[in-house]
Amino acid sequence: xxxxxxxPRRIIKxxxxxxxxxxxxxxxxxxxxxxxxxxxxxxxPAQSPYEGGVFxxxxxxxxxxxxxxxxxxxxxxxYHPNIDKLGxxxxxxxxxxxxxxxxxxxxxxxxxxxxxxxxxxxxxxxNIAKHWKSNEVEAVETAKEWTRVYATxx
Amino acid sequence: MGNIGSTGANNRRRxxxxxxxxxxxxxxxxxxxxxxxxxxxxxxxxxPPQYPNPNAPSYYQYPGYYPGPPQxxxxxxxxxxxxxxxxxxxxxxxxxxxxxxxxxxxMPPPAPYVEHQKAVTIRNDVNLKKETLRIEPDxxxxxxxxVAFTFDATVAGSITIMFFAKEGEDCCLTPTKExxxxxxxxxxxxxxxxxxxxxSGTGIDxxxxxxxxxxxxxxxxxxxxxxxxxxxxxxxxxxxxxxxxAEPGSSNSQITQAVFEKEKGEYHVRVVKQILxxxxxxYELQEIYGIGNSVESDFDGNDPGKECVICLSEPRDTTVLxxxxxxxxxxxAKVLRFxxxxxxxxxxxxxxxxxxxxxxxxxxxx
Numbered sequence: 161x162x163x164x165x166x167x168p169r170r171i172i173k174x175x176x177x178x179x180x181x182x183x184x185x186x187x188x189x190x191x192x193x194x195x196x197x198x199x200x201x202x203x204x205p206a207q208s209p210y211e212g213g214v215f216x217x218x219x220x221x222x223x224x225x226x227x228x229x230x231x232x233x234x235x236x237x238x239y240h241p242n243i244d245k246l247g248x249x250x251x252x253x254x255x256x257x258x259x260x261x262x263x264x265x266x267x268x269x270x271x272x273x274x275x276x277x278x279x280x281x282x283x284x285x286x287n288i289a290k291h292w293k294s295n296e297v298e299a300v301e302t303a304k305e306w307t308r309v310y311a312t313x314x
Numbered sequence: 315m316g317n318i319g320s321t322g323a324n325n326r327r328r329x330x331x332x333x334x335x336x337x338x339x340x341x342x343x344x345x346x347x348x349x350x351x352x353x354x355x356x357x358x359x360x361x362p363p364q365y366p367n368p369n370a371p372s373y374y375q376y377p378g379y380y381p382g383p384p385q386x387x388x389x390x391x392x393x394x395x396x397x398x399x400x401x402x403x404x405x406x407x408x409x410x411x412x413x414x415x416x417x418x419x420x421m422p423p424p425a426p427y428v429e430h431q432k433a434v435t436i437r438n439d440v441n442l443k444k445e446t447l448r449i450e451p452d453x454x455x456x457x458x459x460x461v462a463f464t465f466d467a468t469v470a471g472s473i474t475i476m477f478f479a480k481e482g483e484d485c486c487l488t489p490t491k492e493x494x495x496x497x498x499x500x501x502x503x504x505x506x507x508x509x510x511x512x513x514s515g516t517g518i519d520x521x522x523x524x525x526x527x528x529x530x531x532x533x534x535x536x537x538x539x540x541x542x543x544x545x546x547x548x549x550x551x552x553x554x555x556x557x558x559x560a561e562p563g564s565s566n567s568q569i570t571q572a573v574f575e576k577e578k579g580e581y582h583v584r585v586v587k588q589i590l591x592x593x594x595x596x597y598e599l600q601e602i603y604g605i606g607n608s609v610e611s612d613f614d615g616n617d618p619g620k621e622c623v624i625c626l627s628e629p630r631d632t633t634v635l636x637x638x639x640x641x642x643x644x645x646x647a648k649v650l651r652f653x654x655x656x657x658x659x660x661x662x663x664x665x666x667x668x669x670x671x672x673x674x675x676x677x678x679x680x
């Protein structure tokens with residue numbers, strides 16, 4: 161089932177559309193060995209601490225997709241209250257708020273939006289969230305620094 | 315009720331299929347003993363094959379959850395899940411395994427059973443396009459306003475404008491302020507896209523009424539404005555599902571109930587309800603979200619506005635109830651109900667799934 165020859169039409173269509181009409185600031189291309197595995201790049205949104213950064217992610221479509229959400233993880237280190245040091249993302253649509261009407265594109269757009277709007281009230285990284293809430297200016301500076309160090313020129 | 319579920323495929327008919335497919339012998343008495351838990355898909359204007367699709371697709375409407383108020387429809391309310399519609403699971407699966415989404419081995423516990431129904435088409439001979447309903451100043455009678463709108467009629471008939479109309483049994487309308495504003499009836503010929511404007515001098519003078527009286531539904535079932543569009547009886551010989559002839563004296567009609575709302579000093583009309591009276595049954599019309607995208611011309615299989623949101627391949631034909639999001643093909647809908655009971659669009663719990671096959675003249679019974 162997981163072989164490329166038996167890929168559901170939905171995944172083929174999504175892939176084609178992602179490649180032919182990519183969302184601004186987002187690129188996603190499937191791996192040749194496994195068409196359910198995508199290499200993703202998201203540009204840090206303007207006016208966010210991640211501006212200027214290029215963030216790599218991996219996205220995997222499980223067998224149950226689209227009944228189950230894709231698994232997405234940051235590969236580039238990022239200082240964000242809703243992303244932990246393993247790159248796992250705290251985003252409701254990737255968990256209980258998943259709907260099969262969502263797609264790879266909408267998921268990645270949501271993650272891009274999460275970079276613009278960190279939510280320290282629903283943290284995945286306790287320390288970063290605490291930092292964000294106690295001294296946002298400083299936390300944003302750290303996020304910018306991490307962006308410079310880890311997300312540029314990679 | 316046997317027309318849905320187990321016998322649905324054979325018994326389902328569409329408005330356009332009468333000519334070439336004579337109705338199969340009804341498997342049950344002509345007047346169904348229960349109509350309350352039957353969804354009827356009212357194509358507000360039928361699509362005779364000779365016409366191009368004349369309507370914006372938003373005219374596809376289907377009646378409300380319950381076909382009528384208790385006084386008009388003394389039938390028991392439906393049980394939440396109709397056991398007698400349960401499909402044979404094998405049959406339910408037969409069509410979709412191929413090429414779509416076979417459930418993976420990691421299937422979550424089954425979601426609560428969701429009824430999957432096929433729509434029954436009933437015919438609406440006259441349709442007032444509700445977004446065209448408006449009032450215009452009567453130039454010959456300053457201060458008065460005339461009701462105007464556009465409508466489609468596949469048969470000749472008459473239109474009655476009634477102010478402060480009370481709806482009684484069997485969709486009969488009674489004017490409650492007849493002395494001030496007598497009802498006006500105007501005949502019309504058959505034709506699509508007809509413009510209607512009530513005769514000069516018969517309009518309403520808003521200064522005679524309190525804003526509160528004009529702007530809301532009054533006491534029980536009184537509407538500031540009701541428009542009844544009736545099909546003339548002699549043209550009506552088309553039996554619909556489950557009912558062979560129109561009851562004597564009750565011609566099929568569509569009633570549009572509206573209120574007058576004041577905005578920036580001017581009154582506007584707002585439609586509150588549309589009711590269909592067909593063969594002695596009352597149906598409330600409701601819009602389906604997303605159906606417009608699915609019925610326009612031919613489906614080329616690659617238009618994000620028309621395809622099933624789950625497989626991105628098949629045209630949408632299944633509406634989630636009660637939220638009325640038409641977003642899936644029937645195959646994916648069958649898979650979905652084993653996985654979740656939430657609507658993919660709005661996440662509201664799914665109570666029923668309604669499959670609506672729209673056919674614009676092309677005849678095929680699948």
